[in-house]
Amino acid sequence: MSQSAAAPSHPTHPEPGKQTALRLETEILQPVRLGYLLYLPQGYNQAGNQEPWPLILFLHGMGERGDDLELVKKHGIPKVAERRPGFPFIAVSPQCPADSVWTMQLPALNALLDEVLARYNADPDRVYLTGLSMGGFGAWHLAAAYPERFAAVVPICGGVDEHLGFPAKLALLKDVPVWAFHGGRDDVVPPERSRMAVDALNRYGGQARLTIYPEAGHDSWSQTYDNNELYDWLLAHRRLRRG
Numbered sequence: 001m002s003q004s005a006a007a008p009s010h011p012t013h014p015e016p017g018k019q020t021a022l023r024l025e026t027e028i029l030q031p032v033r034l035g036y037l038l039y040l041p042q043g044y045n046q047a048g049n050q051e052p053w054p055l056i057l058f059l060h061g062m063g064e065r066g067d068d069l070e071l072v073k074k075h076g077i078p079k080v081a082e083r084r085p086g087f088p089f090i091a092v093s094p095q096c097p098a099d100s101v102w103t104m105q106l107p108a109l110n111a112l113l114d115e116v117l118a119r120y121n122a123d124p125d126r127v128y129l130t131g132l133s134m135g136g137f138g139a140w141h142l143a144a145a146y147p148e149r150f151a152a153v154v155p156i157c158g159g160v161d162e163h164l165g166f167p168a169k170l171a172l173l174k175d176v177p178v179w180a181f182h183g184g185r186d187d188v189v190p191p192e193r194s195r196m197a198v199d200a201l202n203r204y205g206g207q208a209r210l211t212i213y214p215e216a217g218h219d220s221w222s223q224t225y226d227n228n229e230l231y232d233w234l235l236a237h238r239r240l241r242r243g
Contacts, residue, residue, distance in 0.1 A: 030107075032107070032108045032111050032112075033097075033108075034094045034095065034096075034097075034105070034108050034109075034112055035067060035069050035094065035095045036069075036092055036093055036094035036095065036112065037069055037072055037073070037078050037091070037092075037093040037094075037095075038090070038091070038092060038093075038116070038120075039078070039081040039082075039087065039089075039090065039091035039092075039093075040090060040120070041053060041086075041087060041088055041089065041090065042085055042086060044090070044121070045121075050121060051123075052121050052122055052123035052124075052126075053088075053089065053090045053120075053121060053122055053123060053126075054088065054089050054090070054122075054123055054126035054127075054128065054234070054235060055089060055090040055091075055092065055116065055117070055120075055122040055123065055126065055127045055128065056077060056089040056090070056091050056092070056127075056128045056129075056130065056234070057092050057093075057094075057109070057112075057113065057127065057128070057129050057130070058076050058077035058078065058091060058092070058093045058130055058131060058135070059094070059096075059102050059109075059129075059130070059131030059132075059134070059135030059136075059138040059139055059142070060072050060074075060075065060076060060093065060095070060096070060131070060132065060134070060135050061075065061131075061132050061133035061134045061135055062101070062133060062134040064095065064096075065095065065096045065097065065098045065100070066095065066097075066098045067095070067097075067098070068095075069095055071095070072093050072094075072095050075132060075221060075222075076093075076130075076131075076132055076135075076221055076225055077089075077091050077093055077130065077225065078091065078093045079225070080225050080226070088231070088235075089128075089231075090116070090120060090122050092112065092113075092116050094109065094112055096134070101134055101137075101138070102131065102134055102135055102137065102138025102141070102142070103137060103138055103141045103161065103164065105138070106138075106141060106142050106145045106146075109138075109142055110142075110145070110146055110149070113127065113149060124239070125151060125238045125239040125241075126151050126235070126237075126238055126239070127149055127150055127151055127239065128150065128151055128152050128153070128154070128234045128237075129142060129143055129149075129150045129152075129153045129154070130153070130154035130155070130156065131155060131156065131158065132156040132157060132158070132220075132221040133156070133157050133158065133188070133189060133218065133221075134158075135156075135158070136155040136156045136157050136158020136159070136180075136189070136194075137155075137158040137159055137160070137161070138158070139153055139154070139155040139156075139158060140153075140155050140158055140159065140160045140166075140170075140197060141160065141161070141164065141166075143173055143176060143178075144160075144166070144169040144170060144172050144173055147172045147173050147175070147176050148239075149239075150176055150239065151176075151177075151234075151237045151238050151239040152176065152177045152178070152179070152233070152234050152237040153173070153176055153177070153178045153179075154178075154179050154180070154181070154224075154230065154234070155178070155180045155181075155194070155197075156180070156181045156182070156220055156221045156224055157181070157182050157183060157186055157188070157189050157194070157218060157220050157221065158180070158189065158193065158194065158197075159189060159193025159194060159196065159197055160193075160196075160197045160200075166197075166200075167196065167197065167200035167201075170197065170200050170201040170204055170206065171204040173201055173204075173206055173208075174201070174204045174205045174206040174207075175206075175207075175240050176206075176207070176240070177207045177208075177237050178198070178201060178206065178207065178208040178209070179208075179209050179210075179211070179230075179233060180194045180197065180198050180208065180209070180210045180211070181194070181210075181211045181212075181213070181220050181221070181224045182194040182195075182210070182211075182212050182213070182220055183212070183213050183215075183216030183217050183218060183219065183220035184212050184213060184214040184215065184216060185214075185215060185216060185217045186216070186217055186218045186220065187217065187218070188217075188218040189218065191212055194210055194212075195210060195212075198210040211224075
């Protein structure tokens with residue numbers, strides 16, 4: 001049986017006429033540009049001695065990508081915040097670039113959270129994550145990439161991508177409450193995608209639940225975000241301190 005040694009990162013004398021196994025080890029700084037909508041609750045006072053506010057990060061679907069933030073208001077949390085003056089969260093709703101998807105923007109989203117938490121009176125122990133369709137996939141993936149950030153996660157008509165290390169990565173979410181939603185008649189993202197993710201997470205000892213709307217198609221988000229029970233459930237959770 002042959003044994004392979006680790007490739008040297010900087011060989012002294014690569015041999016001409018032969019291929020030499022090398023390894024690059026470096027760090028690359030990438031610019032981050034994400035437009036986003038920010039909603040501050042009524043009564044928010046940056047300068048006062050208020051208790052910090054809960055924060056909800058919303059990831060939109062594929063149809064709202066681009067550079068027009070008005071598109072982001074079509075569905076989900078931005079739509080709810082605009083028509084509910086008493087919405088009790090700081091709401092952050094970024095817009096995915098037109099040539100990308102949320103699963104390619106995970107470090108940028110993490111940087112956005114850093115920025116908002118540093119600038120505004122948001123409670124780092126009550127940061128909630130939700131998204132729909134493409135954003136539902138993004139919510140699963142972002143939560144698994146940074147599980148220490150979130151108090152609870154609500155993916156809607158989403159799922160996980162096996163070629164990106166799932167479902168094994170869901171083990172990282174075993175301490176984060178998850179409530180997933182899906183339409184039983186969804187012909188865009190089959191409900192089995194949510195069911196598989198929830199079942200896998202629970203096999204790893206997670207705290208995941210799944211609500212299927214039997215007669216709903218792809219739009220399982222409207223009745224979800226219109227339900228006050230969702231926001232009560234979110235606010236009942238705080239981030240688990242680790243270490």
